[in-house]
Amino acid sequence: MKFLLIGECREGKLLEYSYELFGFASQAGAETAMLLVGEEGTLPGYGGTVYLADAGKYGEYNPDLHKRLVQAVVERERPDYVVFMHTSYGWDLAPRVAALLKAPQVSEVVALAEGGGFERPCLSQKMRQVVKPQGTPVVLTLQGGAFPALVPGGTPQVQPVDAAGEGKVEFLGYEAAARKGVDLTKAEVIVSVGRGVGKKENIPVIAELARVLGGEVGASRPVVDSGWMDAGNQVGVTGQTVSPKLYVACGISGAIQHLAGMKKSGFIVAINKDKDAPIAGVADVLVVADVMQFVPALTAKLVK
Amino acid sequence: MKILVCIKQVPDMESRFKPDASGVWFAETDLAFRVNEYDEYAVEQAVLLKEQLGGEPEVTVLSVGADRVVEAIKKGLSMGGDRGVHVQDAAAHLKDSWQVASIIAAYAVGEGFDLILTGLQSQDRGSAQVGVTIAELLDYACATTAVGFEYADGTVTVKRELEGGVKGTVRLKTPAVVTCQLGLNQPRYPTLPNIMKAKKKEVRVIPVAELLHQEQRVAPVEFRAPARKGSAVVLEGELADQVDRLIGILKDKTAVLR
Known part of the structure; x- marks a missing residue:
């Protein structure tokens, strides 16, 4: 079983919760590869293959292009699962990837269930449902904190990845958090x-x-x-x-x-x-x- | 300009939920239903835009579901929507997010909407998929998690809420889908005259069979309460007794009370 993990970079840094993807893959006993739209300095401590798309060229947020980058890596790696974190990046990009790949998507997974099912919260976290995706590959987003962060260690083999086309959403910039009030x-x-x-x-x-x-x-x-x-x-x-x-x-x-x-x-x-x-x-x-x-x-x- | 707002009717989240006969979703007995909170921000944003443009845009409020969802559509109309669309489906809860998006896209494809607004997610299923998937199916630009929204001359500028209080600003051209995060605006309370007016507004009914052409991709198999991780001491009963017991525990377990 192979997982393609989609890491996440913001303002030139790999986001820490990307390591929860490795924790999830480890729990599932899966082989892994990662895709990252970032730069050399944002590579994770991981000895597997990292497909690196240049953030300078594709932007840290450009979902129409990022989905094509995911598609390009899916064609090379043929993963069973494409796994995102359920974050403002993941919940935005995952449905676009699922639509492009004609793949089932399960959002905000909190646990693996028996027989290939996934447990996820519903009704404002009060209840749980177990769902079973039909067909492969399957697109997943993981709830933050549901799986332990794991740094596999090592140095990745970097493979460049590219995609053509224009994005429909133009990213204008970040706005720092308002930090008035109490610490x-x-x-x-x-x-x-x-x-x-x-x-x-x-x-x-x-x-x-x-x-x-x-x-x-x-x-x-x-x-x-x-x-x-x-x-x-x-x-x-x-x-x-x-x-x-x-x-x-x-x-x-x-x-x-x-x-x-x-x-x-x-x-x-x-x-x-x-x-x-x-x-x-x-x-x-x-x-x-x-x-x-x-x-x-x-x-x-x-x-x- | 034509604006579509997609809303869902969801149960009151303070209810107690039990599985229905199918065992894969909740039983509706004794539940009160209301408009999904995220979608109220979408309705409000549509009405604000209509007001900004001098009343020119036509705002259509759509909901997929059993006959009870007409009440949610009426709420959208009483907030300022012009017309309703009820995609009638008593088994909507058994459709996956992909099918729901495909149903809405099948309705919207010939309608030429310039802007489609909906909530970031529903409070009951919470997949956060439907809005984005509609955009993909219609080949519209899409921005999610909006906490800021501006429109001028066919361009939408959206402030997206990211993690840690950071925001990201994006610009997209219509036709576009925008999914709304809590706090985007202040959804208005419908006034009595507007509630009366809404009763006279048209709600078109479309049987789901006319719009559903896609197979399910994710099957629900189980519905239950989460395993209690917590080991909370539960204090119930008389107020004075609860206060004394809590103070006792705090003295015992924390260094905060001496």
């Missing part, structure tokens, strides 16, 4: 606000608990999107990755993007009225309660 990465205690607090006016109640615990206030993505709190407070893949001694999640259901940003916290308390919310999967303590009733009661008891 949550240094906080020992973070009390985070989720949509479960109900409304913006309730946030001071949560902030008061943070103050009493000597911590900072964090936020989940929907809270930032709704304009209740500043983007500088956001915890998660698109915000800050934190690991305080104590993390208190108030009314946060636990989207995978949020969990990835806080699951390494020392001790996690989740306050949520939905006992099945995915946050329960990473919490040390789950308080099943209305956050706006529980938090003031907790704060009051703590100041006594």
Whole structure:
């Protein structure tokens, strides 16, 4: 069984999570080759074949050309699976590749299932489904963090790869992350606000608990999107990755993007009225309660 | 200008889910349905663009599914869509993402849409495939994960949300597909007069058999709750008791409370 792994470069660097592709291939016991649109300096620590397309020529983001580069390597390697990470690059490119190859695609794989099936989350991570792709090659995207990062070691044999044509999407440039607000990465205690607090006016109640615990206030993505709190407070893949001694999640259901940003916290308390919310999967303590009733009661008891 | 917005109706995510008789998807009994959150941003962006262009664009709101999805289409129309298309399919949940995209593309191919907007993904299946695949089938330009959107003279400039708070700006010419990320705009609440107006707007019904010409590529085989990795201590019951027990645990297990 052979996997073609699609690595990912941004601003001249190989993205760390590309190594999770090797972890997945190793777990599946597959032979591997990798395709990277990058440069010599972005090669992974890997002794296999790396098909390298010049990022200077093809751009780090140019999906219409990148899909043809994938196709060119697929024709040479004849892989059984073409594997991406489920990232802004992977979920954008994988369906284009699947359409071009007339291949089945399974998104956001979290585990291998028996008989050639794949397990993936559904219903906002609350449930799992197992699906079975029909035919080969199969296009997969992997959920970040689902498989361990693995650096195989060695120096790759580099094969150049090229593709012709024009892209329909013109890349204009990157915009750095807004880093105003608090540096949550240094906080020992973070009390985070989720949509479960109900409304913006309730946030001071949560902030008061943070103050009493000597911590900072964090936020989940929907809270930032709704304009209740500043983007500088956001915890998660698109915000800050934190690991305080104590993390208190108030009314946060636990989207995978949020969990990835806080699951390494020392001790996690989740306050949520939905006992099945995915946050329960990473919490040390789950308080099943209305956050706006529980938090003031907790704060009051703590100041006594 | 013609704009198509593809929306999905999904169950309320706070529900408890159980397998249906087929064992491969959830049972609909006792569930409340609503418009997929990501798709609400797509509807809003279409209506904002219509307003920007002085009302000239015609906004079509399409949904594939059982008869209940007409309610979702009506919501899109009450937010400002002009006409609805209901691709009637009581077994839509058994189609894979590829088939759903092929159904929508088969409808759109002769319609000459300049812009197709949809959510980045659905909250229930969450494959993030349908929008991009529609673009591939129609040979449209496509940008995903939009958190910024500008349109002028046939050119769309999209700010894409990447990881770690970084954004990437891309430019594409219509005809184009753009998939919308949460936070792109502030979806409006339909006003009562607009809800009344929406009732009179046309919703064309197309049986799925007229548009489905593709075989399934991914078969669902199982649906279940995730194995509980977590070993969370669950505190239920009286509020005062929960507070005392939590403080006890925090004193015991963390150095935060002394």
